[in-house]
Each structure stands twice: as C-alpha cells, then as structure tokens.
Amino acid sequence: xxxxxxxxxxxxxxxxxxxxxxxxxxxxxxxxxxxxxxxxxxxxxxxxxxxxxxxxxxxxxxxxxxxxxxxxxxxxxxxxxxxxxxxxxxxxxxxxxxxxxxxxxxxxxxxxxxxxxxxxxxxxxxxxxxxxxxxxxxxxxxxxxxxxxxxxxxxxxxxxxxxxxxxxxxxxxxxxxxxxxxxxxxxxxxxxxxxxxxxxxxxxxxxxxxxxxxxxxxxxxxxxxxxxxx
Amino acid sequence: xxxxxxxxxxxxxxxxxxxxxxxxxxxxxxxxxxxxxxxxxxxxxxxxxxxxxxxxxxxxxxxxxxxxxxxxxxxxxxxxxxxxxxxxxxxxxxxxxxxxxxxxxxxxxxxxxxxxxxxxxxxxxxxxxxxxxxxxxxxxxxxxxxxxxxxxxxxxxxxxxxxxxxxxxxxxxxxxxxxxxxxxxxxxxxxxxxxxxxxxxxxxxxxxxxxxxxxxxxxxxxxxxxxxxxxxxxxxxxxxxxxxxxxxxxxxxxxxxxxxxxxxxxxxxxxxxxxxxxxxxxxxxxxxxxxxxxxxxxxxxxxxxxxxxxxxxxxxxxxxxxxxxxxxxxxxxxxxxxxxxxxxxxxxxxxxxxxxxxxxxxxx
Numbered sequence: 001x002x003x004x005x006x007x008x009x010x011x012x013x014x015x016x017x018x019x020x021x022x023x024x025x026x027x028x029x030x031x032x033x034x035x036x037x038x039x040x041x042x043x044x045x046x047x048x049x050x051x052x053x054x055x056x057x058x059x060x061x062x063x064x065x066x067x068x069x070x071x072x073x074x075x076x077x078x079x080x081x082x083x084x085x086x087x088x089x090x091x092x093x094x095x096x097x098x099x100x101x102x103x104x105x106x107x108x109x110x111x112x113x114x115x116x117x118x119x120x121x122x123x124x125x126x127x128x129x130x131x132x133x134x135x136x137x138x139x140x141x142x143x144x145x146x147x148x149x150x151x152x153x154x155x156x157x158x159x160x161x162x163x164x165x166x167x168x169x170x171x172x173x174x175x176x177x178x179x180x181x182x183x184x185x186x187x188x189x190x191x192x193x194x195x196x197x198x199x200x201x202x203x204x205x206x207x208x209x210x211x212x213x214x215x216x217x218x219x220x221x222x223x224x225x226x227x228x229x230x
Numbered sequence: 231x232x233x234x235x236x237x238x239x240x241x242x243x244x245x246x247x248x249x250x251x252x253x254x255x256x257x258x259x260x261x262x263x264x265x266x267x268x269x270x271x272x273x274x275x276x277x278x279x280x281x282x283x284x285x286x287x288x289x290x291x292x293x294x295x296x297x298x299x300x301x302x303x304x305x306x307x308x309x310x311x312x313x314x315x316x317x318x319x320x321x322x323x324x325x326x327x328x329x330x331x332x333x334x335x336x337x338x339x340x341x342x343x344x345x346x347x348x349x350x351x352x353x354x355x356x357x358x359x360x361x362x363x364x365x366x367x368x369x370x371x372x373x374x375x376x377x378x379x380x381x382x383x384x385x386x387x388x389x390x391x392x393x394x395x396x397x398x399x400x401x402x403x404x405x406x407x408x409x410x411x412x413x414x415x416x417x418x419x420x421x422x423x424x425x426x427x428x429x430x431x432x433x434x435x436x437x438x439x440x441x442x443x444x445x446x447x448x449x450x451x452x453x454x455x456x457x458x459x460x461x462x463x464x465x466x467x468x469x470x471x472x473x474x475x476x477x478x479x480x481x482x483x484x485x486x487x488x489x490x491x492x493x494x495x496x497x498x499x500x501x502x503x504x505x506x507x508x509x510x511x512x513x514x515x516x517x518x519x520x521x522x523x524x525x526x527x528x529x530x531x532x533x534x535x536x537x538x539x540x541x542x543x544x545x546x547x548x549x550x551x552x553x554x555x556x557x558x559x560x561x562x563x564x565x566x567x568x569x570x571x572x573x574x575x576x577x578x579x580x581x582x583x584x585x586x587x588x589x590x591x592x593x594x
Contacts, residue, residue: 081328105443107433107437107438107441110426112420113420119395120443123450123451127447140328144280147277149404150405150408152398155276189438
C-alpha cells in the first residue's frame with residue numbers, strides 16, 4: 001500500500017523539488033541511470049516516486065493514478081476542469097514562480113488595461129474583418145479571465161512555444177503567456193497590461209481526491225505531512 | 231443524474247411537442263449535428279468554445295456539435311424561406327460543462343420559430359403556443375424586453391461612440407455598468423489616459439511598430455479617446471432612468487405604466503413601450519393572463535445573449551435550481567448577421583422534453 005508521488009522528471013523544476021524535499025529530511029533519487037523514470041524516496045516508508053513531465057502530472061492527479069504530485073499551479077488550473085473540487089493544495093513550494101499575463105505591443109501606447117484591449121478589439125474587428133488574435137497555450141485560463149472581465153471580439157490562437165514572437169510574425173496581435181521577469185516580453189517589443197495578471201504560478205504539492213485513499217495510505221500521508229512540516 | 235436524452239418518455243414528449251407545433255402550422259426542419267465552427271465562432275465569439283464540443287474534419291476543418299438549432303434554422307430560412315414562416319425541430323444539442331459535472335452534456339430540444347409577420351402578434355403567438363404546450367406543469371413565466379433597454383441607450387444625450395460601446399455590452403452587465411460609470415464621470419479618467427492625452431508626442435516612447443495593428447490605428451484611437459474626454463458626462467437624470475429600467479420587476483401592466491412615466495423624460499423609448507403595449511394586447515387576445523404576467527427589466531441579459539427584443543422563460547414554480555423548461559425571444563439582429571445584409575424579423579423558443587417529463591412525473 002504505497003503512495004505514489006509524481007515529480008517533474010527533468011530540469012530546474014526537478015532539481016528544486018529534490019532540494020525542497022531534501023531540506024525536510026527526505027531524499028528523492030532517480031533509480032539507476034539517468035534515463036529511467038522511476039525513483040525512490042528515502043527517509044520514509046511507503047512512498048513511491050514517479051518521474052513525469054510536469055505537464056502530465058495534473059492529468060495523472062485528476063485521474064487518481066498519482067496520490068500526490070508536484071507541478072505548476074498554472075498547469076493544474078489550465079488542465080483540470082473544476083480542479084479545486086478534485087485536487088487539494090498541500091503546500092506551495094516557493095519556487096518555479098511565474099506569472100501568466102496578457103501582453104500587447106509596446107507601440108500600443110493607447111492600451112494599458114483590459115478595458116482598452118476590449119475597445120481596441122472592437123475597432124480591430126471592424127477594420128480588419130476578423131477578431132483580434134491572442135496567442136496562448138493557456139486557453140481555458142485566458143478565456144475565463146477575459147470573460148470575467150467582459151472582453152469581447154477576440155479569438156484565441158494556439159501557440160505551444162516562442163509565443164513572444166507571434167506579434168512580430170503577424171500571426172497574433174497580443175499574447176497570454178508565462179513570464180518570470182518580463183525580460184523576454186520586453187525584448188520582443190511587448191508590455192504587460194496593468195490589470196493583465198491572470199495567475200501567479202509556483203510549484204505546488206497537490207493531493208489527488210480521485211486516488212485510492214485506504215487507512216494505510218492515510219497513515220502514510222500523515223507521517224509524510226509531519227515530516228514535511230505541512 | 232439527469233435522465234439521459236435517450237429515455238423513451240423524453241422521446242415521446244418530444245414527439246408530442248413536435249406534433250403540437252406542426253398542428254399550428256410549423257414546418258418540420260432537420261439540421262446536421264456537426265456544424266461548421268467558423269459561423270458559430272464568428273457569431274458568439276471565443277466563449278462558445280467553453281460551451282460547445284469542437285472537433286475537426288480533415289477536409290472541412292473545425293466543426294462543432296450543435297449547441298443549439300437557432301443558427302442552422304436561420305441559415306436555412308434565409309436561403310429559401312417565405313414570410314411569414316413557422317418551423318419546428320427536435321433533436322439533441324450538446325453542451326460542454328467545465329464546472330458542474332451534474333449538468334447534462336446532451337439533451338433534447340424541441341423548438342418553435344416564427345419568421346416575419348407583425349412583431350407583437352408573432353411574439354404573442356410564440357409565447358402562447360409554448361405556454362399552451364406546457365400547461366398543467368406548474369411553471370412560472372418570466373418576461374422582459376431587451377429592445378426597451380437598447381432604445382434607452384440609443385436615446386442617451388451622448389456621442390455615437392459611447393452609445394455603440396454600451397450597446398455592444400448590453401449582454402455583459404458588469405462591463406455595461408463600468409462603461410456607464412465612466413460615461414457619467416462617476417469613475418475618473420485613469421492616470422494612464424491623462425498622461426497619454428497630455429503628451430505632446432504620444433509615440434515618443436513607443437519604440438518600433440510591430441504587428442498588424444498599424445500606428446495609424448493607434449493614432450485613431452487616441453483621437454477617439456480625446457473626443458471621448460471632451461464629451462459631456464451623462465447626466466444623473468439619464469443614468470437614473472437607465473437604472474430604473476434595469477430594476478423594473480413587477481407585473482407587466484405595472485411595468486407598462488412605469489415605462490410610460492419614464493418615457494416622458496426619455497422619449498426615445500416611446501416606440502419600444504408602444505411595442506410592449508401591443509404585445510400585451512396580443513398576448514391577452516390569445517388568452518394569456520397578462521395582469522399576472524411578471525416582467526423584469528434585466529431578464530435575458532446574462533443567459534440569452536443574442537436576443538434583442540421580447541425575451542421569456544418558463545421555470546418550475548418551486549424549483550428555481552432546475553434549468554428553465556423553456557426559453558425564447560426575438561433575435562432580429564442575429565438574422566442580420568447571418569443574412570449578410572438581408573434580415574428578417576424572427577422570434578422563437580425551445581422546450582426541454584426531459585425536464586417536462588421529470589416535472590410531470592413528480593421527480594423534480
């Protein structure tokens with residue numbers, strides 16, 4: 001009766017996750033060689049380690065195939081419909097911080113707020129005959145945010161990478177993307193709307209509501225929580 | 231769980247409703263379940279993606295499982311319909327649910343649509359036909375009229391740009407309110423706009439122009455902002471009249487008399503108010519108890535987005551948590567958009583047979 005803990009399988013997010021658990025007396029380690037995606041947790045019994053892409057962890061948590069998982073809070077909100085009913089945040093880990101923001105060209109000196117974006121979208125559609133395009137990979141979060149704020153006459157276009165470049169390439173007029181310092185946005189001639197913060201994301205430890213939680217699982221979780229001080 | 235749309239009782243109820251609508255002269259029409267996504271996206275905007283299932287065909291591109299029948303029926307009518315024309319349809323509609331797993335993702339709809347004819351008579355015919363089809367179910371009707379609010383906005387003593395912005399957001403109450411507050415100077419001009427309008431060269435820090443939206447378009451908007459800053463604020467009296475219309479919540483005859491009082495100060499709504507009177511007369515002639523008919527000034531502003539005139543719904547009297555059993559309204563503007571220049575007066579409504587069955591069997 002082991003608890004399955006999913007953590008990001010590579011990069012800084014993996015290293016920082018290992019550090020965070022390490023600082024609390026738990027050693028996470030990859031099995032054998034670097035290519036393997038299973039691992040061990042030392043310092044507590046009954047916890048199994050699974051190394052997955054951070055983008056897949058939300059889905060695995062929602063399906064209950066992981067009991068616990070570390071991933072970005074933005075990814076959970078984007079990928080799990082009704083996430084707050086299906087998952088619970090156990091701890092915000094204090095790293096992997098990034099903001100999901102709406103950004104427009106710096107040359108749009110008339111645009112500072114969502115209110116401006118909405119007015120520009122109306123004029124743009126009249127003038128060009130199509131809706132102002134916002135490039136993003138965060139479709140749900142962006143759409144809900146714009147609906148909440150009453151922005152109309154836009155369309156979302158999918159962009160899975162190098163989103164900052166789409167305006168220059170004329171495949172979109174604005175973007176909704178993750179940024180940590182805003183440096184890449186500025187370098188690409190973009191600026192963030194003053195009320196354009198959709199979500200402040202960070203690496204977070206989630207608990208699945210769908211996974212099997214037997215007495216033994218719960219006891220292990222309690223021991224784990226005590227060890228982690230959460 | 232809601233009973234599935236395949237339930238025999240719901241099918242039988244749908245057939246009963248279809249036969250009833252056909253008996254009053256409606257022609258039965260059929261539409262494809264898969265609809266081209268571009269038309270729906272262009273009409274409803276990105277929000278439709280949250281409510282409709284999108285799929286893709288390798289040759290036809292993005293398709294949607296029909297979220298309702300209105301668009302295909304209007305398109306069919308615009309291609310070959312007469313005036314007046316009555317249609318009925320029955321079948322599944324599909325709705326994505328992003329938040330509430332208890333809401334059905336597919337359910338039956340039976341509709342009755344009337345194109346052309348005298349507007350007041352047509353409104354009354356659709357309402358009375360649907361009310362008749364649902365008699366004995368202990369339903370409470372709701373009515374409203376988006377056309378009165380639109381007429382009030384068009385009659386404001388302000389610029390066309392401001393009227394246009396308010397009309398565009400009639401169906402988004404929160405933004406409508408924010409615009410009204412700004413136009414009546416209840417909220418001040420933001421600091422960013424003050425700085426922008428005061429700048430000798432607004433493009434001094436702009437950097438190079440990138441993207442499709444040209445510098446000329448930005449300059450145009452700055453001119454618009456400048457004109458807007460010079461526009462006299464809406465008077466307290468005018469915004470108070472808009473608020474009075476939005477807050478109306480009374481029986482239809484009482485609303486009519488309140489609106490007549492408002493029309494003294496706001497003559498722009500006179501015609502729309504006469505339209506309401508003619509509709510009430512027509513409803514009364516069809517046996518609707520108009521004296522007890524509720525009317526709400528804000529009804530239909532959040533859920534029934536493309537309606538631009540008469541709006542109505544029928545809700546179970548003691549179960550406000552259930553979805554409405556029937557909804558409908560007038561959508562002249564939608565036919566203008568779909569008709570590419572041509573337009574036709576249109577009013578219609580849909581019934582949900584599953585809910586009728588649930589209520590009739592006392593399971594509601």
